Amino acid sequence: MDALDRVVKPKTKRAKRFLEKREPKLSENVKNAMLIKGGNANLLVTQVLRDVYALKKPYGVLYKKKNITRPFEDQTSLEFFSKKSDCSLFMFGSHNKKRPNNLVIGRMYDYHVLDMIELGIEKFVSLKDIKNSKCPEGTKPMLIFAGDDFDVTEDYRRLKNLLIDFFRGPTVSNIRLAGLEYVLHFTALNGKIYFRSYKHSCELHFCVLPLLLPGTVGTRLLLKKSGCKTPRIELEEMGPSLDLVLRRTHLASDDLYRLSMKMPKALKPKKKKNVSHDTFGTTYGRIHMQKQDLSKLQTRKMKGLKKRPAERITEDQEKKSKRIKKN
Amino acid sequence: MEGQNVEELLAKAERDEAEKLQRITVHKELELEFDLGNLLASDRNPPTGLRRAGPSPEAELQALARDNTQLLINQLWQLPTERVEEALVARLPEPTTRLPREKPVPRPRPLTRWQQFARLKGIRPKKKTNLVWDEVSGQWRRRWGYQRARDDTKEWLIEVPGGADPLEDQFAKRIQAKKERVAKNELNRLRNLARAHKMQLPSTGGMHPTGHQSKEELGRAMQVAKVSTASVGRFQERLPKEKAPRGSGKKRKFQPLFGDFAAEKKSQLELLRVMNSKKPQLDVTRATNKQMREEDQEEAAKRRKMSQKGKRKGGRQGAGGQRKGGPPSQGGKRKGGLGGKVNSGPPRLGGKRKGGQHQGGKRRK
Numbered sequence: 001m002d003a004l005d006r007v008v009k010p011k012t013k014r015a016k017r018f019l020e021k022r023e024p025k026l027s028e029n030v031k032n033a034m035l036i037k038g039g040n041a042n043l044l045v046t047q048v049l050r051d052v053y054a055l056k057k058p059y060g061v062l063y064k065k066k067n068i069t070r071p072f073e074d075q076t077s078l079e080f081f082s083k084k085s086d087c088s089l090f091m092f093g094s095h096n097k098k099r100p101n102n103l104v105i106g107r108m109y110d111y112h113v114l115d116m117i118e119l120g121i122e123k124f125v126s127l128k129d130i131k132n133s134k135c136p137e138g139t140k141p142m143l144i145f146a147g148d149d150f151d152v153t154e155d156y157r158r159l160k161n162l163l164i165d166f167f168r169g170p171t172v173s174n175i176r177l178a179g180l181e182y183v184l185h186f187t188a189l190n191g192k193i194y195f196r197s198y199k200h201s202c203e204l205h206f207c208v209l210p211l212l213l214p215g216t217v218g219t220r221l222l223l224k225k226s227g228c229k230t231p232r233i234e235l236e237e238m239g240p241s242l243d244l245v246l247r248r249t250h251l252a253s254d255d256l257y258r259l260s261m262k263m264p265k266a267l268k269p270k271k272k273k274n275v276s277h278d279t280f281g282t283t284y285g286r287i288h289m290q291k292q293d294l295s296k297l298q299t300r301k302m303k304g305l306k307k308r309p310a311e312r313i314t315e316d317q318e319k320k321s322k323r324i325k326k327n
Numbered sequence: 328m329e330g331q332n333v334e335e336l337l338a339k340a341e342r343d344e345a346e347k348l349q350r351i352t353v354h355k356e357l358e359l360e361f362d363l364g365n366l367l368a369s370d371r372n373p374p375t376g377l378r379r380a381g382p383s384p385e386a387e388l389q390a391l392a393r394d395n396t397q398l399l400i401n402q403l404w405q406l407p408t409e410r411v412e413e414a415l416v417a418r419l420p421e422p423t424t425r426l427p428r429e430k431p432v433p434r435p436r437p438l439t440r441w442q443q444f445a446r447l448k449g450i451r452p453k454k455k456t457n458l459v460w461d462e463v464s465g466q467w468r469r470r471w472g473y474q475r476a477r478d479d480t481k482e483w484l485i486e487v488p489g490g491a492d493p494l495e496d497q498f499a500k501r502i503q504a505k506k507e508r509v510a511k512n513e514l515n516r517l518r519n520l521a522r523a524h525k526m527q528l529p530s531t532g533g534m535h536p537t538g539h540q541s542k543e544e545l546g547r548a549m550q551v552a553k554v555s556t557a558s559v560g561r562f563q564e565r566l567p568k569e570k571a572p573r574g575s576g577k578k579r580k581f582q583p584l585f586g587d588f589a590a591e592k593k594s595q596l597e598l599l600r601v602m603n604s605k606k607p608q609l610d611v612t613r614a615t616n617k618q619m620r621e622e623d624q625e626e627a628a629k630r631r632k633m634s635q636k637g638k639r640k641g642g643r644q645g646a647g648g649q650r651k652g653g654p655p656s657q658g659g660k661r662k663g664g665l666g667g668k669v670n671s672g673p674p675r676l677g678g679k680r681k682g683g684q685h686q687g688g689k690r691r692k
Contacts, residue, residue: 005436005520024430031429088429110431144395146370160369165426168365174416180366180403185392189374194384198392230404232350233397235389260427269421 022086026264030170031107033060034087036078038094039068044101044124045093051127051240052091055197057137059169061085071104072250075113083111089166099247105162109252109260116250117159122192123243134238135199140169141182149188155249156188183235193246197239351401353394361402364422368399439519479505 010016021029033056035049053062069077071092078090088111092104099120106116127134143164150160167184180200187194252260274286307315360369370391380387406417438446445451458467461476468476485497521528527535533544534551550572554560565571582591601608 005523007517007520024433026433028429107427107429109427109429114427140366142366142368142396142399144368144370144392144399146372146374146391146395148371148373150369151371161424161426164365164367164424168367171364171422172419174409174411174418175366175403176414176416177404177408178414180400183392183396185388185395187374187377187388187391189377189384194388196388196392198389198396200396229347230351230401233393233400235393235396237385237389257427259431261425262428262432263425264432 026266030059031089031165032085032087033089033091033166034081034085035060035062036069036081036090036092037063037066038070038092038102039066040095041066041093042095042101044121045095045103047126048103048121048124048240048242049091049093054127054137055141055167055239061087071106071113071116072118072248078106078113079108079111082108091166102247103244105166106250107162107165109256113250114252114256114260115158115162117155117162118247118249119193119244120247121242122245123241125241127239130237130239132199132236132238135182138169139179139182140172140175141167141184141197142180143167144183144185145188146185147188150186154251155246158249158251159193159246160186182238191245193244195240195242195244196237197241198235199238200233200235351397353397355394355398359395359398361399362423363402363406364420365424366399366403366419367422367424368395368402370395436523440515 006019010019033052035053035056037046037049041049049062053060063081067077067081069092071078078092082088082090088108090104090106090108092106094102094104096102099118101121101124103119103121104116105119107114145160145163150156163186183198183200185194185196185198187196251257274288276284276286278284355370355372357370357372360371361367362369374391377384377387377391403417406419408415408417410416455470457469459470459476460466461468468474470476479501485501487493487495487497491497517528527533532547533540534548540548553563556563
């Protein structure tokens, strides 16, 4: 709609498609992430950004040059980059004496900074330092958050929300069970956050159940292939592992956060009226009926009790006299 | 015998199942919270085992991760599955974690004027075919666009209509009509857009009377009203002390192509003479004014830089005494014989100077 809302209309279909991809929609695109190096980024921080880019491919942009900005002081250049590359998540790495090996993770709402959290990297093991086979890029990772610290303070809660937003990848309706092999595990312990990535190769188990059909000579074995048998997980450490410590935060105010969380009415789940479920799983329905005239109700006829014409006339006369009396 | 065999086999199968179940069960004090739409699990148990471990709790972390992943996988394996092209695929539910959007919710746009009218009258868009039969070329052509069926612009013969002037250019008339239609369409689109965004078109900015207009807006509206007559404002009367509006004529004036031959000859010869002469021709006043202006601009730029630096260092260190008065030794209108010495800086020459801070002739303050 924004392409039609412009004063200068796009002249080619390609330009129009480009603009339509970037305009606000009811159900949004996958969030892109931009990975930026600061003016004084060192080798460790650069390597971290490269590894995170490998995790976030193809929904990420890695900027090769150094950009001399300070996210916590001036957000304009970050907002400019986000507008140009249509990225709503960002990760900014820098290093100086006061804040060594600094990583700022943040997200944007309407191309303005919503939340920013600064983390310090204490230990880092890169993808290439761990020599084993990696999983294909673009795999949707499983996210696990351990530790009760993630619910205690507002900072940690937002950090959890931000990390889910950053690493979750595209929303899919079906997932191939054999392709679930990548796990990102975040543990909050003693003020530190341990970020580990593990790989699991899924083996399908075959269950052999011999079935004897009655009345046959000899036994017949029927193999039941069960890919639905839950495998036992064995993990091996694969990817980048970081030990992070929480430094500064710049969280959005409550009303801005609530504004960004607003869901359009069309996407809210539709409630079915007159249907209710109880805890045992029974579904109850409600039917609304009109008022019934009980005198016209059809019941079983008993011939013996049927009124004879003479009696009916006398009844009518009684009713008339009663009515006159009342009036 | 066979019965015994069967019993044994069944017992063995049961034992196997129990074993398998044991392999995949994990005991946790507090149940994990799952968001299967996002493949997310949250473990609220306090990490006591990890706290006991030393500075590098790698093995314990891996064990914890293994347990949590096992629980998540158990949940995922219970989802309804289907087979899609030889792969077992589970249907994920909607994600339950609420995450902020990246862009605001799109606002519904108000209807355009045509859409309102169509809705009122009950007009619905007619479905049209893509191709139309073109008699002239004898083939199916598209309705509009490149190589369209009935292309007006490609006609080489237009009959002069009954009541029209025979000397009129019909082709030009057609092109003009098309331009007007396009312009009208564009204007309507912009008006619809302005209405959708509740703004005013810049061309008709302050023209509708609101009662809260400023002096400039009223002046502009009055000017436009004056010019909006059949003779484009030439015969509009002015109030007794009203001045003629300046800057309403043509911006550039060109000499006619052929007119005054004598004047043209004179100007060309003068130009050649100036080019041939050895002495440089300088308009002294213009040159000094230009020089003064450049120096002023440099000073202003320096002042700005100093003030910016001052702000950054957290305090204004005084703009260096660069006041607007400037060094009083500048300025002064020079005449005559100082033709070639314009870049003499602060003039220490003798010669007449009309007072200390007298600025040059045509200089604006």
